[in-house]
Amino acid sequence: MATPTPIITLPRLAAALPAFLAAFIWLIVMLPSPALATVNTAEQDPLDSFMWPVYRERFLGDAPVVFDERVIVSAPSFAEDSGQVPIELDARGLAANGEPITDIIAWVDLNPIPRLFHYSPMSHGLAKLSLNIRLEQASAVRVAVKQGDTWHVGGTYIEAEGGGCTTPGIAGADNDWENTFGELQGRLFATESEQRLRVRLSHPMDSGLIPSLPAFYVQSFELLDQQGQKVAALDIEASVSANPTLGLHMRPSAEGYVIGARDNNGNRFSIGLQP
């Protein structure tokens, strides 16, 4: 399978549109039918990134890897604020068939800290998650989902330029943690099939890459049932945005969940959410 998925470019330049359409039509015409299959071998990276082999080896090791359209990674096609780029992973289509999903790893190919998170859905987490990330430059964003002994990989490409009527960096929304540090807020929305948790922790998520600012970031979230049993776990890196805001999707639980968080300085935060 030698046809790479086209990188979605910013559809904002009218001048670029004809070329974009031409490329799109070309792809549709040239695409051999096997491309319609959901599973792809790992030989050809659909996002055609030179970092793929490096991170495949580092994060996924020797395990078998397939590119899989059932691992859906949603993101805007470009970053308006490179400090806060919303992404969403949905691999429930994969989870619906076969063995349980044990691990979900995400990374940004061209970030200085490439890894974003390692999610263990364990007994109660569904294969769906949303959060905001930092994007150093235009890059592929990857999510690898482990089912059985195989990694199923999905991804998307995000351009990294702000627009003209705006002034990047002026909003300063990332500094508002100073007055509210450690505030953990959450809401639980129950439907028949899931409990959707929206959680926000006021925290700077300093990466340590800026010389005057030592690393100070949240390292882990965990979800507990009312008996204190850990039922899902999420480890994050400083490539997650300041004031981490998570969308978690859990199996219905009559008593709801307790969410705990811990940063690299040993601060602990916790909140209980009931339906």
Place this chain on the structure above:
Amino acid sequence: MKTRLFASIAALLSTPLAASEPVMFCERPLTAQPIAENTWMVEGLREELSTSNCGHIGNQAFIATPNGTILIDSGSSPRFGETLKTLIAQHTSHPVRWVLNTHHHPDHFFGNAAFDEAEHLTLASTRALMARDREALIDNVERLTGRSLARSHIALPDTIEAGEVTLGSYPLTLYAMRGHSGGDLVIMDHATEVLFLGDMGFYQRAAATAHSPGLQQWQEELNDLLGLNARIAVPGHGPSAPSNTVLEQTAHYLAWLDQRLGNAASEGLGANHILAVEIPDAFNTIALTEYEFTRSVMQLYPRYEARLLWGTPQ
């Protein structure tokens, strides 16, 4: 009666230089469309700043008066301002004596330097935003258009207060608003019943919301402007049209956007859920809708979550 008076002045003024050669900017002819007596607009491309449009994306308008020409907004570079000056001279022999800047975005005041013999005027609130964002805006325009600006030529205008003003002998009504950028000057010319909206109004080009203090406030102000019953409106981007048509299109889009953001925040959904919604046909014919919609979601969603989900006023 007033109209008749201006009609006779118009006769006196209508002695422009023979429009000989087309005025070119960025390899395209730059044209001024007459929209009322002694009143013209220059429409920018319905695009974002780019190398291919050299930054000509915003509208300008000018009113020729017996004491000199009033220019409303000046484009995104001194170079553009120079070209605009040549174009204006093809339509009126009266030089520009006043430049009114509607707000602090670069495509509306970076051309001022070309009119250095004129008074440059804006609201105090707008001037404060220009001072705050000037450096970042220059960087941004240079990055997106791939052209360097003479930094020292991007100066701040003087201030003028909202209300009834007379420029030379020409009366205008100025309104101080905030919806689009936090400092928006809207200008009503009662003689011609033309309303100059700046970016308070977008028509056939999707609204940009990066500096809006809130979509509710913007919508309320649009409602106030509807009450003026102007005949024609000149939006900041897109063509001129009957005033209600322009105001209603901007208002409908903002109402839809406000509702999408509000609903998603109230339900605890992520930003990508909003981005996945289909854009209604009514907005799909507007230039840059998908692009501006995507930007607006990223700019505004945290505020909606703060208000509707976390209960923190913002």
